[in-house]
Amino acid sequence: MFDFLEGYDLLGAFWTTVQLALLSAVGSLVWGTLLAAMRVGPVPLMRGFGTAYVNLVRNIPLTVIILFTSLGLYQTLNVSLGAEGTEAVNFRLAVLGLIVYTSAFVCEAVRSGINTVPVGQAEAARAIGLSFSQVLWLVVLPQAFRSAVGPLTNVLIALTKNTTVAAAIGVAEAAFLMKEMIENEAQLLLISAIFAFGFVVLTLPTGLILGWVGKKVAVKR
Amino acid sequence: MTEVSVAKEDVAATGELVVLKSVNKHFGALHVLQDIDLTIARGEVVVVIGPSGSGKSTLCRTINRLETIDSGTIEIDGKPLPAEGKGLARLRADVGMVFQSFNLFAHKTVLENVTLGQVKVRKKDKQAAEERARALLDRVGVAAQAEKYPAQLSGGQQQRVAIARALAMEPKVMLFDEPTSALDPEMINEVLEVMQQLARDGMTMIVVTHEMGFARSAANRVVFMADGRIVEEAAPDQFFSNPRSDRAKDFLSKILHH
Numbered sequence: 063m064f065d066f067l068e069g070y071d072l073l074g075a076f077w078t079t080v081q082l083a084l085l086s087a088v089g090s091l092v093w094g095t096l097l098a099a100m101r102v103g104p105v106p107l108m109r110g111f112g113t114a115y116v117n118l119v120r121n122i123p124l125t126v127i128i129l130f131t132s133l134g135l136y137q138t139l140n141v142s143l144g145a146e147g148t149e150a151v152n153f154r155l156a157v158l159g160l161i162v163y164t165s166a167f168v169c170e171a172v173r174s175g176i177n178t179v180p181v182g183q184a185e186a187a188r189a190i191g192l193s194f195s196q197v198l199w200l201v202v203l204p205q206a207f208r209s210a211v212g213p214l215t216n217v218l219i220a221l222t223k224n225t226t227v228a229a230a231i232g233v234a235e236a237a238f239l240m241k242e243m244i245e246n247e248a249q250l251l252l253i254s255a256i257f258a259f260g261f262v263v264l265t266l267p268t269g270l271i272l273g274w275v276g277k278k279v280a281v282k283r
Numbered sequence: 284m285t286e287v288s289v290a291k292e293d294v295a296a297t298g299e300l301v302v303l304k305s306v307n308k309h310f311g312a313l314h315v316l317q318d319i320d321l322t323i324a325r326g327e328v329v330v331v332i333g334p335s336g337s338g339k340s341t342l343c344r345t346i347n348r349l350e351t352i353d354s355g356t357i358e359i360d361g362k363p364l365p366a367e368g369k370g371l372a373r374l375r376a377d378v379g380m381v382f383q384s385f386n387l388f389a390h391k392t393v394l395e396n397v398t399l400g401q402v403k404v405r406k407k408d409k410q411a412a413e414e415r416a417r418a419l420l421d422r423v424g425v426a427a428q429a430e431k432y433p434a435q436l437s438g439g440q441q442q443r444v445a446i447a448r449a450l451a452m453e454p455k456v457m458l459f460d461e462p463t464s465a466l467d468p469e470m471i472n473e474v475l476e477v478m479q480q481l482a483r484d485g486m487t488m489i490v491v492t493h494e495m496g497f498a499r500s501a502a503n504r505v506v507f508m509a510d511g512r513i514v515e516e517a518a519p520d521q522f523f524s525n526p527r528s529d530r531a532k533d534f535l536s537k538i539l540h541h
Contacts, residue, residue, distance in 0.1 A: 104367075180384075180386075182382060182384050182386035183386060183388060183389065185349055185382070185386060186380070186382060186386035186387070186388070186445075186448075187388070188349065188372075188375060189347060189349065189375055189378075189379075189380035189382075189449075190375065190376060190399070190400035190404060190448065190449070190452055191372045191373060191374075191375045191376025191377075191400060191404040191452065192372065192399075192400070192403060192404060193369065193372050196403055200399065200403065201388055201390075204390050205389060205390050208390065281389045281390050282389070282432065282434035282435075283389055283434055
């Protein structure tokens, strides 16, 4: 029944998906947190930038962003992110596009976490002489992240599935292989089921594990 | 303005530590602080009392600039309060603050709460900071709780940790913003005792409170506020037995006779 799978690198394709998801997750967590810090900070210019970034980027379809990285950045502006060969360049561009897009959602998840931290926590931190950035990184964000685990899990699951858009610029991840197999084999339903199952295998444990982590690290008040 | 000043006979006056001059503040249309003039000497314990909404908490919070002011000046130890930035952070480290709702860092243990400022602001090494933290926790009677998280402590214990956290910075002056108002009645005394001890040790203290017993026994001076103004300043004996302003007489008659 599964004979037709021979000759296709199914695991390799899903491994590319995992790499896309993990690299983008780390990148968007860092950039999204910085954006959130800008949005709650005292500098009007940074607050304005953070707000504008989030509202612009989260309203652009991911496909448009990913296509722009390839057509706009690479083919028009020759930005190759230090990679050699179209395949490697496209992979890096896809990660960049996913980070740009996902960080807008990470920012809002982190900001919702910040809103759960009572004002008194920051006041007490300021009262012992901590600077704004110390208050943020030592007192507010550690508590904000603990209550943002749930929303961030949603963002990570969405990101994992969003990596399929990278197929649009030829990154050989799972959805790219699926399209190829559907074209070559007369097994439409089975192939779709296999790939759907593959994504569930990736995202279901993510949700369960992070759900448990979220409960574990929750701040008791 | 019916301000009544008083001779400070029993004040060990060794210089002015906190000086407020014609301080004004508005919350929208509400004029919460109206031309406040207040001088606190080194080693003095000043208790600020007054009805709700009189501006006493706001006054307390302006002294380390948790609230900004609209006009006037505030000086601490001869230096004007900086508007923001590093200078303000440095000044806040010298002014201890104890809040009504304790505000212990919820994600840190009791010990970490008391060491954080020492390490990050005073740049002490971790071991020296922990040593001092444990000594202070012992002094306020919660040494046994050092490894617990704030949520595992009673309100009275949390507030005593908060006092230790402020003391760890070796502040020049301590501000108490209704430190016992959020406590169950049986826990109020354990916190007041720590404050009494601090007062006896010569700490300069500004205490906003409804605890008249504490005002009588520990204060050098009582400042009575109403409607954003300082209405009367007097030694505690004099204030409680013979208030001069009608507003203070009215206030005391409502709280002392039941």
